Amino acid sequence: MEALNKANTSFALDFFKHECQEDDNENILFSPFSISSALATVYLGAKGNTADQMAKVSLRRTEIGKSGNIHAGFKALNLEINQPTKNYQLRSVNHLYGEKSLPFNVSLALQEYLQLAKKYYNAEPQSVDFVGAANEIRREINSRVENQTEGKIKSLLPPGSIDSLTRLVLVNALYFKGNWATKFDAEETRQRPFRINTHTTKPVPMMHLTDKFNWTYVESVQTDVLELPYVNNDLSMFILLPRDITGLQKLINELTFEKLSAWTSPELMEEMKMEVYLPRFTVEEKYDLKSTLSKMGMEDAFTEGQADFSGMSENADLFLSQVFHKCYVEVNEEGTEAAAASSASLASRSLGATVFFVADHPFLFIIRHNKTKCVLFFGRFCSP
Secondary structure, eight states: OHHHHHHHHHHHHHHHHHHHHHOSSSOEEEOHHHHHHHHHHHHTTOOHHHHHHHIIIIIOHHHHTTSSOHHHHHHHHHHHHTOOOSSEEEEEEEEEEEETTSOSSSSHHHHHHHHHHHHHHSOOOEEEOHHHHHHHHHHHHHHHHHHHTTTOSOOSSOTTSSOTTOOEEEEEEEEEEEEBSSOOOGGGOEEEEEESSSSOEEEEEEEEEEEEEEEEEEGGGTEEEEEEEBGGGSEEEEEEEESSTTOHHHHHHHOOHHHHHHHTOTTTOEEEEEEEEEEOEEEEEEEETHHHHHHTTOOGGGSTTTOOOTTTOSOTTOOOOEEEEEEEEEEOSSEEEEOOOOOOOOOOOOTTOEEEEEOOSOEEEEEEETTTTEEEEEEEEOOO
């Protein structure tokens, strides 16, 4: 599971950096765990060069190596993360829709795919009529996703996103709701300026809390790292806040799996009395992953005539038309409602001192399942 976690987090960082290149002034939010497990469902039916590209881009097969079956790893990870609990709610939506005129279940090999998809991911491709009823199918998919995410993920598929030429569509979303172990007092929330850049500010409701939290200062990137645990410490939000208002890009450039793991490790962090100021914010982002995944090297899966999904259908025309992903995160006084080798130096301090953590300028945040170290959500907040 450790190798799979490394693969998922490495994919998250690569995906994030590609999105940063598209626009460095917008919020970013996605679920690397959700995207990776969804793509793994498709990878199960991929063959040849298509499978090789998918493994390299989203599954980091070279990192997973011979540590075991990828799909068994995902099953174990899903079971661990989705254990029934009263401490948080987590709803994962992962559906694959294929044009009904294409044969999905006519051979023993394809029956094996269906059995394995159900065994490892509790999923199977659903045959729908894209040719004759694309818009109706789009509305049905949107309604299903909305119901499964407590109404938070609406209109995942926009009008025109699928049509009569659509062959295979993967839809993916993740809903999360959790309460802070120590809640912010809503009466202490005040309007304060958020410094978007050196010239522009915007008022935001700034929450305030003084308590003991795990914290560290990474001197090499001049960044404070704060852990805000959820009830029972099953999950945590980590906030990476550069001290310089313009320091976010330097932090992003330095991010690697090894560094992120080190900076958020219990061994490096220290429990300190903290005075925390954090914006109350909502981020909702939607992605058609086709463009980014293609740029990352996963081209064949989306290309008619080159895609090889012969482990899923004997029809050679089958290719992945679109991959839609949407995430929703709301951070408030109660908690979060959501729907997707390096060294570090500690800052010198005197015993009993209070550390001020004022998130009034752009920062990164991740929501992590602590037992498995799996990153459920990865985000950048820079535009209130």
